[in-house]
Amino acid sequence: MASAAHRPADSPPGPTAVSPPASPAVPPSTPSGVSPPASPAVPPSTPSGVSPSEPPADDLLLRATLRHSRGRSVLLLLCGAGAAAAAVALPAVLGRTLDLLLAGRAGGTQLLLCAALLVTETALDAAVALLGGLTGARSTAWLRGRATTALLAGEPRRAAAFPAGDLATRLTANAADAGTAPVTAATATAALLPPLGGLAGLLLLDAWTAAAFLAGLPLLVLLLRAFARASADGTLRYQQAQSRLAGRLTEVLSGARTVAAAGTGARERARVLAPLAEMSEQGHRVWRVHGRAAARAQILMPLLMVLVLAVGGIRLSAGELTVGELLAVSRYAALAAGIGALTGALGALIRARTAARRLTALTTLDALPHGSGELPAGGRGALELRGVTVVRDGTALLRDIDLALPGGTTTAVVGRSGAGKSLLAAVAGRLTDPDRGEVRLDGVPLTTLDRSALRREVGYAFERPVLFGDTIAQALAFGPYTPPAEQVRGAATAAGADSFVRLLPRGYETPLTEAPLSGGERQRLGLARAFAHAGRLLILDDATSSLDTVTERQVGRALATQVGEGARLVVAHRLSSAARADQVVWLDEGRVRAVGPHAVLWQQAAYRGVFGENGEGEGRTGLASGLGAGAEDDTRGGIGTEADTRPATATATATASGSDAAHHADPPPASAAEPHAVTTPEARR
Template sequence: MVSGDAAMRRVLVFAYPLRWRFVGAGLLAAGTEAAGLGLMAAATWLLATAAGQPPLIALSIAIVLVRALAIGRGVLRYVERLASHDAVLRMVTEVRARIFAALVDRPPARRADALSRMVSDVDAVQDLVIRVLLPMAAAGLVAVAAVGTALLADPATALVLLAGLLVTGVALPLLAARLARHGSARLAPLRAAYAVDTVDLVHGAADLAAFGARPEYEARGAAHADELARVERALARRSFAVDAAATAFGGVTAMAVMITAMSRGLPGVWLAVLAVATLAAGELALSLLAAARKGAEIQGSLRRVAELLGEPATGASGGLALPDGSVHLRLRGAGVRYRADAPPALHDIDLDLPPGRRVAVVGPSGAGKSTLLALLTGAIAPDTGSVVADGTPITAFDRERWPGVVTGLLADAHLFHASVRDNLLLARPGATDGELVAACRTAGLGDWVDTHGLDVRVGEDGAELSGGQRQRLALARAVLADPQVLLLDEPTEGLDPGQADAVLAAVLAHRGDRSVVLVTHRLTGLDAFDEVLVLDGGRVRERGTQGWVRAHGG
């Protein structure tokens, strides 16, 4: 698990190229707050002075200043919004692209969880800048300027103001963050679970109805929604209590400042100015409370995002240069149990995958084949035994250094509502058209691409394609990624036997000396594999070689 500080550092790496834009936005935000504070002080001085009916010429400078600050505050706020959002959207675009590439390299266990990461979790990166860091920086600068100005008027009054701002601007925000952190740690996983429920109900409506499982899934979704609402209501109540305390303490600070100023013999006009300015400065504490609270709420999302972020990509498959054919994967007594009251999905699995080894996994539905692939990708961790890569546990594998080492065509491979080219470029953003077409030919989609081109749109999840075309396009993307260990889950599903054998042979020829793990129900076309594992009930029932395949009708 990435720590909170490490997650923030990893995310803010993407802000560094835009640092001067953010500095400008921060200064504009500070100018906006300073203009608001100055407007309150100047307007108070103008009203208090005008009550004595001095000559109009004595008020002219204050009148112009009030108008300038009123107009300037709105202009500064508008320009600050443009500058900050322009910078943060550039940053978030890069973050989304990196997460997109990471999810292609290492698909998560559930696609709805990926959706949560791509949408709500990545929005936390935007909130970190717009709603946390910039407000804190602006409020801090203005608070320092306010105390410095009060110091010029009277040191004792400045000390009282400083004490009040430390309570409302530091102590209470820290309390708000601590209270929010207790409840907000559950928000991100609850939202992800609710997203999974929604996807299951919408996209699986027909299957759920056919098996009579819709009421169960609706009840689970309603339970997650109720729990999410309960946590949010608890956070709202705590937020209200802290906000009320900050408002009340702001009034107390204003009274203390005024009493101190009176004891120091300051003129009555300046008493009013200091009191109102203190109230205005206290308003900054509310923005700090909101920033601290939001910072605590997004910690979970930032950690989830940071887990998928690494250093900027430079390699062909979206990361640093991969060591050619050197990754050695091993499963030793690996077991997975999804529920304590259910049989294990996998039990005591041993598998050796040195570079270049080809292993086929066969067995009936529910035998544990997809769970085995999830173990290899690191999407799930073994409950017993171990999964290691070159001696390193796969759950702690250095994916920032070797991204895309273990990936491929899994059962939930997703096609986006974009062109064939865009879907393929997810695997290798810098690939040429020739490389894209070559990958399609390897996957048996060459003739179709020659006819329709790379710019034809495939529809939502490949809805504009036939089942076989959709599968081959997803396979072409896996081939283009060229990972060191290619995982294939029924890659030729939807193809006739002859075409399926031809596509599989082409993919294996393309792989050369890189490893392949194939999950399939078919025994034909497996002569090229070094080992065949027969899974049933989560256990390896048989291990075969080429002779075993031929003996069993392959």
């Protein structure tokens, strides 16, 4: 009986099994298919312009995987070694039994021993199969957990550099391949024992038959070496093409409506399936290498068997071997010839190694380091940016930003597209670290804060919120802690979401999958989630862009009066959002151009140009007719009046280095600036 310990590691499918990525049949380089993520957060383009490169050719992750499963791997190796020992002992016992039977002597004990060896080998083979499945599954889960943890622990832009489809491939197919490493290493090691035991048996029985077998070993070594080289390169190229295909598929699925509206379905189908040609080429290449190696082994091994049996027959005729010993020689030669079957295990190890290297690109992502500090009690979210500079691809996107934003106030950040508004918001809440400079919250550097303390006190609402959880209530409660239901519903009311949530069939307990949400409704739920967890600093990154004018005003008033006592930083693209803020930070090409109340900044044509307005008919207050027909006047506590009635301490200070004077071609008149302090680089100079 052939032992599982010395059989090939797998039986690969046929070379033509290449299909579209929904459920791809994979050549021996990739044993599992790729399913695109259900709702990809990142399209498969690289938004940051950074293309993730393959990691250095090291095996650190593979070694870590082996160490993680060393206990189960050792047990697996012991079971495999036991099965191999039974397989090696069986030929000698069979030969001895045959000689006893031919001599007419009782061989009952020997027959029982043969049966015991067969049962032992079968039982241990079953244990190897069971332990192998368990170990492989646990290793795969560990790899996926480690890669996912590294993704979430680092800066979001690092993960965004990987297309969603590529991430799905690495976390599914590549993790499954790499997870087989402990099992394959243990079974391959055990698979070496029968050939070595067979060779030792030949040497013990008859040196001439052993010499005949050893004559062919150099050819076998060369065969395995050539197979390993060619198979590794083809496996890597196949996995890369598979990632490109999965990425394109994810992109098309996420933009299905756009494709349908443009009528480009056929073109997109061709683009998605374009990598299939390379997948087919590399898959066939790996199979050709595998086939050639197997064919040569199938030719070499029988020739060695024939040679060994021929020498054994000669030795039998010369009286140097008995019939039972010749039977043992033939069985040992078969075991020794099993070394050719190691091509399967070698191929599995190559796949695991290649896949582990692709996973290394995720597990080696730099994590944001955190300290153990806490924020002082009673703080209201005073935010300071000191000399903050952020560089991407050699270009400074934020340059020498010095800001002091008082706690308990609302600050709007405005600027043209590409000015660095969202990047400033990311730095302020430590979604990314500056390359130079420091950010402080209530006097404490963000880098020294404990992770939980930071995320408990700094919240975000984004333009396109992703909702987590099974129900609306769970989606709103999702965060660093679970707020009480009353707080969640109050936040939903403040965000203008309570009214439509109550109209759903099951209200707040409506499953997300059964809640048809418009873009504005989804955005209101994202705001409600942020409001429910509002701490010292709440950052809104264009989080009201999909709201209608009336709802946006309601949310703005609630943000100022109902959402905690902390500071609020609002990335504003709407005129009304800037008008409601206590102060406005005006960014221009990564620098702070000016800081002050919206009504004062509005006197500058360049500032008005940020909003695409020419300022006609709006007066010096900036409370324009452009706010819409429903604009409220000062007597109703309307938009734009809060900045005028806040204490003088609400005014922020800003410092920007460089030649900012060239940008101030249209400064506000002195009469307009008197009631409010507007800080500009010129004023400080």
